[in-house]
Amino acid sequence: xxxxxxxxxxxxxxxxxxxxxxxxxxxxxxxxxxxxxxxxxxxxxxxxxxxxxxxxxxxxxxxxxxxxxxxxxxxxxxxxxxxxxxxxxxxxxxxxxxxxxxxxxxxxxxxxxxxxxxxxxxxxxxxxxxxxxxxxxxxxxxxxxxxxxxxxxxxxxxxxxxxxxxxxxxxxxxxxxxxxxxxxxxxxxxxxxxxxxxxxxxxxxxxxxxxxxxxxxxxxxxxxxxxxxxxxxxxxxxxxxxxxxxxxxxxxxxxxxxxxxxxxxxxxxxxxxxxxxxxxxxxxxxxxxxxxxxxxxxxxxxxxxxxxxxxxxxxxxxxxxxxxxxxxxxxxxxxxxxxxxxxxxxxxxxxxxxxxxxxxxxxxxxxxxxxxxxxxxxxxxxxxxxxxxxxxxxxxxxxxxxxxxxxxxxxxxxxxxxxxxxxxxxxxxxxxxxxxxxxxxxxxxxxxxxxxxxxxxxxxxxxxxxxxxxxxxxxxxxxxxxxxxxxxxxxxxxxxxxxxxxxxxxxxxxxxxx
Numbered sequence: 001x002x003x004x005x006x007x008x009x010x011x012x013x014x015x016x017x018x019x020x021x022x023x024x025x026x027x028x029x030x031x032x033x034x035x036x037x038x039x040x041x042x043x044x045x046x047x048x049x050x051x052x053x054x055x056x057x058x059x060x061x062x063x064x065x066x067x068x069x070x071x072x073x074x075x076x077x078x079x080x081x082x083x084x085x086x087x088x089x090x091x092x093x094x095x096x097x098x099x100x101x102x103x104x105x106x107x108x109x110x111x112x113x114x115x116x117x118x119x120x121x122x123x124x125x126x127x128x129x130x131x132x133x134x135x136x137x138x139x140x141x142x143x144x145x146x147x148x149x150x151x152x153x154x155x156x157x158x159x160x161x162x163x164x165x166x167x168x169x170x171x172x173x174x175x176x177x178x179x180x181x182x183x184x185x186x187x188x189x190x191x192x193x194x195x196x197x198x199x200x201x202x203x204x205x206x207x208x209x210x211x212x213x214x215x216x217x218x219x220x221x222x223x224x225x226x227x228x229x230x231x232x233x234x235x236x237x238x239x240x241x242x243x244x245x246x247x248x249x250x251x252x253x254x255x256x257x258x259x260x261x262x263x264x265x266x267x268x269x270x271x272x273x274x275x276x277x278x279x280x281x282x283x284x285x286x287x288x289x290x291x292x293x294x295x296x297x298x299x300x301x302x303x304x305x306x307x308x309x310x311x312x313x314x315x316x317x318x319x320x321x322x323x324x325x326x327x328x329x330x331x332x333x334x335x336x337x338x339x340x341x342x343x344x345x346x347x348x349x350x351x352x353x354x355x356x357x358x359x360x361x362x363x364x365x366x367x368x369x370x371x372x373x374x375x376x377x378x379x380x381x382x383x384x385x386x387x388x389x390x391x392x393x394x395x396x397x398x399x400x401x402x403x404x405x406x407x408x409x410x411x412x413x414x415x416x417x418x419x420x421x422x423x424x425x426x427x428x429x430x431x432x433x434x435x436x437x438x439x440x441x442x443x444x445x446x447x448x449x450x451x452x453x454x455x456x457x458x459x460x461x462x463x464x465x466x467x468x469x470x471x472x473x474x475x476x477x478x479x480x481x482x483x484x485x486x487x488x489x490x491x492x493x494x495x496x497x498x499x500x501x502x503x504x505x506x507x508x509x510x511x512x513x514x
Contacts, residue, residue: 042401063491093400340428379446
């Protein structure tokens with residue numbers, strides 16, 4: 001012990017241990033940073049990269065401006081196989097060519113999501129979107145059967161019902177000039193995912209001001225803003241100087257809602273022994289949540305309440321915004337291309353005639369041109385414009401070493417515009433996706449739902465919903481876009497949105513398509 005002024009004492013051994021620990025931690029962090037810095041030095045990079053700060057000060061904080069910067073970077077480095085940038089001390093390699101993307105997505109090692117997804121953990125926990133390693137593999141294996149086509153077909157009823165509500169809402173806008181359709185379509189998608197995922201009607205299309213609906217959008221915006229500001233990444237800084245309190249308040253509302261739904265559904269869900277015999281004349285409409293409540297792993301263990309909440313929250317988050325954006329972009333593109341719209345409506349006429357019956361699974365198979373329209377809309381405006389993975393072991397991409405711990409970002413927005421595989425890439429041409437025109441195209445040149453082992457488990461659900469909703473709208477209305485392409489100004493947040501919405505004009509259809 002040493003004597004200090006005033007007679008107090010301090011354990012020198014304790015101070016020494018603390019200093020040694022801090023020195024060790026600092027050296028370890030610095031060593032890891034320098035290792036990545038030198039290993040990645042040969043990779044083309046943005047100008048103005050500074051030690052420890054990287055390129056963080058170059059990035060715009062506005063979501064729209066930031067996305068346009070990423071666009072510009074991919075054009076600037078188009079002739080390079082990849083390039084790198086640093087956000088603070090974290091290196092990112094940017095991939096947007098089919099062969100480099102395949103190297104990453106076709107590898108069973110690099111399955112972990114980037115650290116930028118950590119900001120989703122308070123909301124989504126470590127569900128299918130954010131989990132890693134054995135937990136992800138086990139969860140994916142458990143959940144895959146719940147997305148079998150025969151099960152998804154049961155959700156058609158909900159999709160048709162909510163599409164009918166949307167058509168009624170749009171009917172009031174028909175013939176009355178331009179309006180922003182983005183929120184109408186988004187609320188329809190939210191109603192669909194709430195009822196199919198949770199078995200809960202929230203009537204979002206009739207009550208857009210509901211607290212839960214507002215909080216879903218608010219949380220997405222809060223997380224997106226934080227991801228773009230590395231100085232807000234440390235939790236203590238975020239809660240002292242950022243939106244930490246608003247984040248936690250919003251999170252509480254979201255979790256309370258899903259908690260209540262899960263408890264209520266669990267009480268009403270029969271045991272597996274009794275589930276096979278509904279009462280005569282009744283048919284229980286099952287939701288994704290019902291299947292989770294009955295799901296077991298290979299050892300017969302059921303999912304815990306927390307496990308179920310992670311997946312329900314994940315599908316609420318990822319299951320409506322992405323499909324809503326895709327449908328909105330498709331409406332704009334069809335409204336801008338009358339010939340493509342005419343072909344879609346001719347196909348609808350051939351399938352449905354003048355009937356007003358709901359869409360069936362057989363109809364979905366026959367709506368081939370509409371399917372091409374949806375794919376082309378997702379090529380031009382992928383719902384997820386970029387996503388990131390962690391490099392889990394040292395690897396080489398096109399001769400460049402990428403060290404373990406770096407992050408790789410796949411920019412689907414740029415990948416889908418490679419003129420080698422999509423001539424005149426800015427042109428809207430649904431025929432690109434006809435079988436005869438797709439032959440020979442590299443499979444990793446088009447990845448709107450990611451690809452490889454970690455592809456989107458809900459892509460069939462999404463494509464089914466998009467066909468049902470778009471078919472329902474286009475059977476009733478002619479669409480005219482009120483914005484030029486350059487006026488859309490896409491914003492790349494957690495999904496790709498138009499900065500000022502999608503403005504269209506609708507007219508009721510009075511004659512069948514010729």
